[in-house]
Amino acid sequence: MKSHVIVFPGSNCDRDVAVAIKNISGHQPQMVWHKESSINQSDLIVVPGGFSYGDYLRCGAMASTSPIMQDVVKKAKEGVPVLGICNGFQILIESGLLDGALMRNSSLSFICRDILIKPKNQSSVFTKKTQVAKMPIAHNEGNFFVTSEQLKKIQDNDQIAFQYCDENGNVSEHSNPNGSLENIAGILNENKNVLGMMPHPERAAELAHGCEDGKTIFESILN
């Protein structure tokens, strides 16, 4: 088991996700600096949360042009599992690995709180172990948008990974924290080896966090 965490200058969840991976799998992931140009053989590449380049211009836009992302894109196309969390999701979208765009939250303000999600796709390497799960979000731009043709495509191809929901798993406007289309909290690529999600599973990964629901995503991919 070998995993890698990409570190941009403004990443700030890189350590958190590395700790979660270490606790859950027993393996210490390797941290990869954004100026490097390639990653060794890997079983999981994580693009962590944060403000990669200050989130200036557009979240994730500048990170997506960094040298290391060229290799992440290449690895992803070869089938290596890639997980983007929060800013990582934004980066994966900007680098073209995932469809759509993440716009400003409909409330126009940063939101940090627990939400509930449930998997729509229940068979991918990331989502197969998760039921309705509680974990935090913390973002300004998590409002997922795609054109109606693209939406149809990702729906038909079972690419919706997670949707915001309530305690009973109902997906409704009421359980949508940021205005995302179809309550989408995370999506997969066509091959289902790339997942981008706004919620932070690494912040709900041990007892001290008050909730361990996030573990299932790591368990599913790491074992």
Place this chain on the structure above:
Amino acid sequence: MTNHNWQFQTERSLVENHGLKLDEFEKIVEGLGREPNLTELGIFSAMWNEHCSYKSSKFWLKKLPTSGDRVVQGPGENAGVIDIDDGDVAVFKMESHNHPSFLEPYQGAATGVGGILRDVFTMGARPVANLNALRFGEPNHPKTKHLLSGVVSGIGGYGNCIGVPTVGGEVNFHPSYNGNILVNAMTVGIAKKDKIFYSAAAGIGNPVVYVGSKTGRDGIHGATMASAEFDEDSEDKKPTVQVGDPFTEKLLLEACLELMKEEAIIAIQDMGAAGLTSSSIEMASKGDVGLEIDLSKVPMRAQNMSAYELMLSESQERMLMVLDPSKEEMARDIFKKWDLEFEVIGKVTDTKRLILMMNDKEEASIPINILVEDAPEYQRDYIVEEPSPIKEYKSEDFDQNNILKDLNTMIMHPDLSSRKWIWEQYDHMVMADTVVRPGSDAAVVRVHGTNKGLAMSTDCSPVYCKHNPYEGGKHAVVETWRNIIASGALPIAITDCMNFGNPEKPEIMGQFVECIRGMGDACSKLNYPVVSGNVSLYNETNGEGIYPTPAIGGVGLIKDLSNVKTLSLKNEGNLLCVVGKSNNHLGNSKYMTIVHNKEDGGTPEIDLDEELKNGHFVLELINKQLVESSHDVGEGGILIAVAEMCIAGNLGITIDEDKEFSHRFYFGEDQSRYLLEIRPENFDQLKQLSESNNVVFEKLGVVDQAIIKINNLNEIKVSELRNNFESGVGNI
């Protein structure tokens, strides 16, 4: 004074515009043996203003207790340092950014957060938590909404980006802040005890290195502005507000911490207020050496910057260091890796002077000691006004059928309602060590990789301080202490931010003196010393001073995180008990100010022996695992505290029928009290323990389904209360 007294070449108006008094200018001339040039005048003005010199407050600050078993570094460095066992220390400080935030709320608040973060990481600590203490004018004042939302998004904008969780704080609304809001930011960091960095320059010939962002014309005169009263013309002072760049600060943080792992830094000092001036003079003065700086080497963002501008610029995200010369290249590589400026701009000398060169011309030469030791210090006149008298109220004074209706009114008022709207805009969980999130008494943050944690809280009741500065000063300290105890931690030390009006007015100076006296007494009694702090004076608009506001930030240690307590009720059938004596003090309570719009009746008094005893009792019970949830009784009194516990736990309570059924009891703000939820089978043991400790301990009621019942006629659904509680601040 009239013009003909002026015997100097320097224009008198120039001196006055620099905020210097005539006798202060005379002192400069005497010290230098000549009149200063413009650059030197700027330097003196920055160093001798209230903000940097503490000239009105120094004498009194010295009276605060600052030592203790766990104090590693008290006031005088960039931040205070306390021992938290295992070779770890906590480094923390609070600072004001009041005036800039009033002029430009987003940038003012953001750069306030940036500044306090640098104070903490300059010392070698990784920042692990931010807090903020905010005061705004009346909720319906036309400026409040704009200022509140700007300040909150500025604090979030900076803290979220740099990746330090904002875990707590406080907010008040009061007309005395209509024209002068307060924005106080606190940062807590963690370091190794043997890896703390200080600012004393040393080693003649060693390079003085500038790192971080380039210097622009930002905030020139910022420090001078922060010490000047506002008037109608203050709009003109607008262009001086600085812009923060949290992304660059993140780079600076990581680069500094990376370099600090090496034995390369001899001294380091952030450039805060008065930028290069105060940082270079601070380093030279602490190290008792001189510095020679070549200003043409300073990385510049704007064109044609003068020596004066370079020395007074308050561009953000910059640091000054003295390096071991053999490590210079290694240090340069680290800053290059992080895409930051790194420039040797001078050297340490034995002249004990600050010498500034620019394009081979000497721009300034000032003996350090006249800038620092000879800085003016005033023992200003003060008058201690009689505290407002304490009023006794009778049960019959208020309609008892209204108790729950009044509870509802109070809980939706911006002073008591949930602050969720605020903290949801702050990333309070990044770093994944937040154990108790905002919304409880103290926030608790785990020391990364361990099972211990730091509890922290900021507090102050300006209304209490206004009506009795001595008791108000005590209260602010004690309230943080209680919040920390209620979370299960041992309170260790505090930082403060003394926000007051114009100290040249004897009544204001009297408030300052009395608040300090109260704080000092509380700190001494509770073994809770002051390790850092900040003073912000001249908080006035058109001659109207703010209420005295000594904001306190307390830090405590919890050795075993499994003992952490929150305020949310846990189980039906448990008992809710009150620790401490209830004396029915209603004067200046939230009940009186919110429901009756009456600000009078005196400040509740604090018996510090009682405080100490009750606090230790609660902590002992928590450590013995006898407590399910705990909460201190603060503003709003018992019923507000009960409601907060019910809302958080989504449970209710049936209050014992024999409790005095009156407003005095439910909304009285007597001090030194806590509410504890306990298991019924433990009651007898606890009662005994309380008796042997001579602590008042009484059952209040039984935890029930989500309804609060205070007798058979009066009840309210917790869901209804929650809706009202959560509507408050966001609707301003």
Place this chain on the structure above:
Amino acid sequence: MLAKIYITLKKDVLDPQGSVIANSLKSLGFNNIEDVRQGKFIEVKLNTENKETANKQLNEMCEKLLANLVIEDYKVEID
């Protein structure tokens, strides 16, 4: 050479920021507001005098970085 780049949201993409601004303006008494859209305005100083290459480069910058073509349109202007 100074170039100006305008980045706007595509016509059928919802602009929450724009609608909030529109509402705020209305509540300030500007009643004849029909619609507000917020975009970006980027000024680029280029070290070149050749308008043609500049224009080509600027369009490339937009495609590669400055605009997100899923939701945004862009326009380049050279003085």
Place this chain on the structure above:
Amino acid sequence: MLAKIYITLKKDVLDPQGSVIANSLKSLGFNNIEDVRQGKFIEVKLNTENKETANKQLNEMCEKLLANLVIEDYKVEID
């Protein structure tokens, strides 16, 4: 009537966004970038045909809400 509003940072005010964008563009190979400044571009649709009142109103909107005069300048254009 469609109006365009350009909001830019004042000359000496730090533009952290602009400098990060400039660096990114350079690392993408656009070597002749000298400077980048980022501002806002707001389109306002007004229900009026009177250019003069519109102009007055738009300036007022900028002063009151759209621009932050502490750090920004603005310019109004009417088609």
